[in-house]
Amino acid sequence: MQLKFMRQLGFLLLFSSLTIVGGNAQIPAKAIPSRSMLSPAKPETKLAQAETSPYIGLIYSEVPEGLISGGGAVIDQWHRIHVVEQPGKAMYLWLGELLRYDQVGQPVTQVLDVLELPPFSKSQRIAFRFCRLNGKVDRAIAAIVKMTETEYYTQISHAWRVNTQTGKIEVMSTQGVDCKNQGWKS
Incomplete structure (x- = not known):
């Protein structure tokens, strides 16, 4: 159940297995949230540029x-x-x-x-x-x-x-x- 919930949240899990102990998921430190956690899920778009410009956020x-x-x-x-x-x-x-x-x-x-x-x-x-x-x-x-x-x-x-x-x-x-x-x- 929690694994499904984590998928809905948009977690990108950078490991091959997940251990469930007493109903609580143990998530290694390398598990990071994906961008979909920060904004509602939207269809993929072909972007015109890299997302690494130093001006983004200025x-x-x-x-x-x-x-x-x-x-x-x-x-x-x-x-x-x-x-x-x-x-x-x-x-x-x-x-x-x-x-x-x-x-x-x-x-x-x-x-x-x-x-x-x-x-x-x-x-x-x-x-x-x-x-x-x-x-x-x-x-x-x-x-x-x-x-x-x-x-x-x-x-x-x-x-x-x-x-x-x-x-x-x-x-x-x-x-x-x-x-x-x-x-x-x-």
């Missing part, structure tokens, strides 16, 4: 020294995406959760997930906030687009969608994705 109102903000957007009441560049090294997409506003009204955000963007050419850019899926605006989509003199960028090389339920940035198909050219003058 609480900020301004990007740290040595990084450059490339802009951001509100996804919903609690979630934001932010493009951050580490000059000469990499460009990132951060998913943040609003914690509060500071004394001057700036949002204080905690980084939930980080995606290191793949390199892209000068004829491309990262687009977000005004991307659509099958003609419907979806603020949770970010994409690398080829810049064209059209109202919508339709040549998409990579696309991601923020999953606010899991707090992750997930790879998505580029099919059906386009992003508004904010500089377009009709």
Whole structure:
């Protein structure tokens, strides 16, 4: 019974047998809780990045020294995406959760997930906030687009969608994705 209960809790048991003594399970020190104990069970998702970024968990109102903000957007009441560049090294997409506003009204955000963007050419850019899926605006989509003199960028090389339920940035198909050219003058 207890073994079944422990499975329901999501324990990952790192040993081959479990000794039951007087109805109490003796668990070796190497038994550790799995991530499912920390949050409700959710379906597996294909993540776009490793979960080892030093920025995950960072609480900020301004990007740290040595990084450059490339802009951001509100996804919903609690979630934001932010493009951050580490000059000469990499460009990132951060998913943040609003914690509060500071004394001057700036949002204080905690980084939930980080995606290191793949390199892209000068004829491309990262687009977000005004991307659509099958003609419907979806603020949770970010994409690398080829810049064209059209109202919508339709040549998409990579696309991601923020999953606010899991707090992750997930790879998505580029099919059906386009992003508004904010500089377009009709």
